[in-house]
Amino acid sequence: MNTARIVVLVIALGAGGVAAYLASGTDNKPAPAAPVAQLQTTDVLVAKADIGLGQTVKPDDLQWQTWPSATASGAFIRRSDRPDATKELTGAIARAPFIAGEPIREQKLVKADGSGFMAAILPTGMRAVSTEISPESGAGGFILPNDRVDVIVTKHLKNPSDDAGAMPDIVVSKIILTNIRVLAIDQAPKEKEGQNAVIGKTVTLELKPDQAMTLAMERQAGTLSLALRSIADANAVEITDDQQTYRQNVQIVRHGTPSQATAQR
Template identity: 70%
Template sequence: MNTARIVVLAIALGAGGVAAYLASGFNSKPQPAAAPVAQLPTVDVLVAKSDIGLGQTVKVEDFQWQTWPTASASNSFIRRSDRPDAPTKLAGSIARAPFIAGEPIRDQKLVKSDSGFMAAILPTGMRGVSTEIAPETAAGGFILPNDRVDVLLTRHIKDAGAGGNQQDVIRSQVILSNVRVLAIDQAPKEKDGQNAVIGKTVTLELTPQQTIALAAARQAGTLSLALRSIADAHAVENVAQDEKKLTQSINVVRFGIPSSTTTVPTQQ
């Protein structure tokens, strides 16, 4: 091996050693510490451990404590710091509305009652009244618990014709508007996601005045239910002008108070 090659090899080995030394020295330098992450204040709130259905009697096992950001914890949530014995105290209550797993428990959706389920879920001052229905008078079975409906009364009456002759006339009237369906037969909720429930009895949530109106209507003719859109469940009741025109001899009764009768114009 000639002298030139020996010199080149020596230079290459020396350069490699210097590079290795510099690299090891660089890696041994201490890395800057990561900036500390700010910890949000939290609070333990009581939540549903699993889904709780409408009317279900809850047990201690249905609850669990879950860490929740303090800033987003509503005042209606049950906090462990305020009520550490809440699971035991609430056991035996009835769910007035369903809970999904992980949903915070609120006192407003639970009720302690020694009475039956229906009496427990009825709001103060309201009545649960049942009446017979048939599929053809209940939107084909597509009315479900918690839907809102209008109740119509249809009856045959004798009316004086043009020549003074008596003739049969069919008249309908809206006796109740925007009332809540509590149950169909003995079912207070949908079953297994059914889209239709065929039943023979419907239980409605009514005021005392509406209860009287419904009781009188049951003896006067045939009752029908008209399903309302979920969009106008809380709408203010006003009979639209087009509804007045399409209604024959309608005597509208809202909350047991009758209004003026409107008749349909004669068809030309």
């Protein structure tokens, strides 16, 4: 075998080895990762911090936050639609509270346009009526704005069977308004037995016009008390006049000894 053939054979063997090495290295490489679908997002206007009921909105109270487009409700304010929304909403009044990070919805805001806060948050057709309360008649200071209450009137009526004036008056109580929303309550801290207690003196209720008239008449005829309702009763059906519960204290005389009993109808 001559020298030329040996050189060609060596080159061929070397080239084959290199090709085999490269082929084995290529087979061990991991497969390229599948492309990840890009999540569609949009900028939504949210509350930067908590916004309380009746609070006037300032630019610092709002900020833009990135949200997935698929979960952004149509009621949300998007930067793509209203880039100047922060300025547009400045000065609006919160008809309901917002928590930090909650998307801003204009249904929960109202422009006062020079009116006071109460007129701004009062729904159409409703009236704001205030009346005095005491710690005893106002659930001991536990009633707060947006709570629901029943209004009870208590009257002292002269006993019709008491000609000599010796028998006590008849005490009559009845519920005159049910499931009434508290708009505001005048509260001031008061020192009581070494502890701070919150006591309200005036409560403002959200009433229909006929309910406002009822409250005004009954307030002159007796003493008003508020009964705090459970938050679960917010959507309860109101009691009509025919369904009202009337209670009165009646004096019963047995064997010459008077006693008190409660009658209900």
